[in-house]
Amino acid sequence: MSESKRIWATLDPFFEPGPVLGRKVANTKFLRALLAVDPCDEYRFFLGDAGQADGLRAHVRKIAPDMLDAGRVRVLDRRELPRLLATEPVHCMHLSDCITSQPHAAALRNRYSRDIFPITGTIHSLSYSTFGTQFLRHLWAGTTRRDAIVCTSEPGREAVQRFFDWLRQGYGLDPEHFPAPQLARIPLAVDADELCPTRCEARSEAGSQGGPVRLLVFGRISHHSKMDLLPLLRALHRLVLAGMDPATVELVLAGWVDDGDDFLPTLRDLAANVGIPLTIAARPSEAEKVALFRSADIFISIADNPQETFGITLLEAGAFGLPVVASDYDGYRDIVVQDETGLLVPTIGPDSTPDADLLAPLTYDNQYHLLLAQRTVVEIPPLAAALKTLIESPDTRRAMGAAARQRVLDHYTWAGVIKQYAALWDGLWREPADPAPLRTMHHPLAMPYGTLFGHYPTRTLDPATLVRAGATGEAFYRGRDFPMLYSGLAGTIDPDAARKLVFLARKSVDTSTLIRKLVEAVPGMDQDSATVHILWSLKHDILERI
Template sequence: MSESKRIWATLDPFFEPGPVLGRKVANTKFLRALLAADPYDEYRFFLGDAGQSDRLAAHLKKVAPGMIGKGRVHILDRRELPRRLAEEPVHCMHLSDCITSQPQVAALRNRYSRNIFPVTGTIHSLSCSTFGGQFLRHLWPGTTRRDAIVCTSTPGREAVARFFDWLRHGYGLDPDRFPAPTLTHIPLAVDTDELRPGPPGAKGGTGADPVRLLVFGRISHHSKMDLLPLLRALHRLVRQGMDPASVSLTLAGWADDNDDFLPTLKDLAANAGIRMTVALRPSETEKTALFHDADIFVSIADNPQETFGITLVEAGAFGLPVVASDYDGYRDIVVPGVTGLLVPTIGPNRTDDADLLAPITFDNQYHLLLAQRTAVEIPALADALKTLILSPDMRRSMGVAARQRVEAEYSWPETVRRHVRLWDGLWAEPVDPAPLRDAPHPQAMPYAALFGHYTSRTLEPAFMVRPGATGEAFYRGRDFPPLYSGLTGAIDPGLARKLVFLARNSVDTASLIRNLVDTEPGMDVATASAHVLWSLKHDLLERV
């Protein structure tokens, strides 16, 4: 690893306005924690449009104003990436999602960067029906052992490994010829300074006060979790003799407008005599108050859209014990009998109709089919709730243990340290750059090969060219061809002027391109060819 300076780079803003989603919150918090830790000399964001760049710049002025003022944070046009990688390799490039662009970034690195630096991306939800094609892009000869997918949970890591096994089997891909990125486990985190337990003695749960159960997240039967089993479990406890006034239930978070799910839950709660309140779209202040007021946090995920379970970590940060389904990343977070209780789940071993319907139906439709075949065992759920409802001492001890576990394992500084160790450690993986340089990605469309027959002819080495009429005037400073904004960084008018000079006595394009490459440091044949074609297009050069 030889670097004049350590540069962290990305294609993503890690900051998205709009509706609150777990992925958006996690990415925003990660960026803030990375810049606060400040392990690198520079941070480069290669973004896709001006609006994205403006929003990120405004955000960074709030969270890292000094770094922008010192020129250590650079927001760049994504089309500059090949040139920038050729001029100065980065230490690592990390993406907020492994699904979108990670293999393409690796292909650009292989072609342009002197050093094969680590390229990493993080998993979020994995169950979208289109993700098979997205993960297939990772399986190509240009993937190296320095590329990694950061899995936020151990079940998520196993799911990604199963993706690659399934794809290799289905397409007959040899693992040696079609390697996959390294899979590593680094969890998401929370801000343990912002999320803290409430003052001692502020909660009820003894005497005449009800034990307060809190559910926080997306309230939807087709996304994340179906809450009907929770109401059934509470109703079961009432039938067994529990005083319905001894508990209260709060559902908080986000729900779809005009969804009939909430009215159904309200009817079931009323039938059981359980007092239930709903708090939709709470502010951060209201959210903190809800957690401080609660005695037990409940989350019974049953949907493959869930991969990690950030609300369970938040509950632990607030010092709450958890009753949760034994499902996906939840089993990473909850230590049974120590920080909470896990409820067994039963799932399908075949999903043939859902598998075939998923590509031709909406996301919520096939996720509903899948979730309704995952059962959270209601008797066990009722028993877990009863255990904590009847034991204030257990609730308090589990809450203390949960807080300690979050501080040790799920704080943003710790998560950033794990990422930095990962990026440094990946450099130790052996890589032979030579076979990577010209390895095309099989899903990167070769436009010239696919559409070259559209033109009368293609640029051939034997073409003789000379300065065009506009080229002569351009060279003498009497004419200036317009450079469209979308070509900034891709076309350099100074190089076009040099082409006019090099072609002054007529020259074949092979020699012209070779001469430009020889006289311009860092120039490659593809870039030189693009400048020749642009010059022909704008009458700076003409074919003899």
């Protein structure tokens, strides 16, 4: 780490408006915590969309206005990356999702940056049918030991490793020539101070005083993309049939609901058949969400869908001091300590899925996720037993809830998570990385446009091509003509360099010599950029071929 200023960079805004999804919430919270903990000197967001840039600036204005005013948070055009990477050292680049741009960001870094700085990206949902291609991009010779995928859970880390093993086997790729990024494990987190358990005594003593025990499910209410809630109602029906008075419990389902979802009436009918009061709180506000958690006694999440990777709602429940009944599935088993912070319900799944494997690339994601979820079993008898244990014992609920909150405070606060990221970025700098063989290495899945389409024009620019400054070039050099420099080319074309071209081409000169002289005349200019300037100057009549 030779840089004097620690610059944190990204290609993502970490702020997305729209429907409330776990990924969006996690990214927004990460950004706020990053700027609050403030492990770097400057934060640069290289965005590709003006609307994103405006939205991010407005968001940062709310959460860290002083940093924005001081220029410590900068929102830049992504096309500026080559120039800025070549001129200013970067401490690290972190992406909000590892499957979008991470390998191509590494290729850009390898080409332009003096130092091979760490590049990291976080996993979210891993089960979309296109992700095989996305992970294949990570397997290339330009991946270094300073590149890492941040896995939020141990099952998620194993899934990513299985991706790489499967791809290498299928394409015959040996690990030595097709390395993968390192796999680090850093969890998501919650704001434990904001999500505090200030439930009233009457609520916390529910059940022991004869009031109903409130069971809360919070998340996407979707049987095809989150969890099938029918096993929960079947488990409650078992308890009623075994003698539990249905009036002793009430069920609250809350979270994102799709417009026109025809599954909600089915849930209402099943709850009515069981005799258990059911409340559905669709798309609650943040204040309503807090009230729902504070009024609950038991939190339930029986995820059965491979879209789930971590389980941030379980952390939220723990922060509110709630015991959890959860499926023993994916990242849930990282969060819940059995018999201490909650109860895990055994699950059964398939060891092969040939029909879904073939259909997934040809169907919508909700269709193949439903196929997969419906063959993933959350065992109903153990689910009923877990619910019975907590419904009948206020002392157990209280003890598990207190332990759950303490676990969140110890392991899942955003301040603690940001410190883990800072330690990761520093640690990756200690990994070996030789920039020399990486400089001209082209990513095999980045289209080489010049090679693919070089036959479209009449000719390509040959080193022996003779050019000279024309009348327009002379006028431009003397300030009497002003060629059009389109928006978006500011980081590609330097008008001062173009003026030097006119001076260097006062007499006819071959492009090879002209490139060499321009590289010598303009600090930071390389042969590729010099070639671009010559072609641009020919296009705008500043130079002409002879």
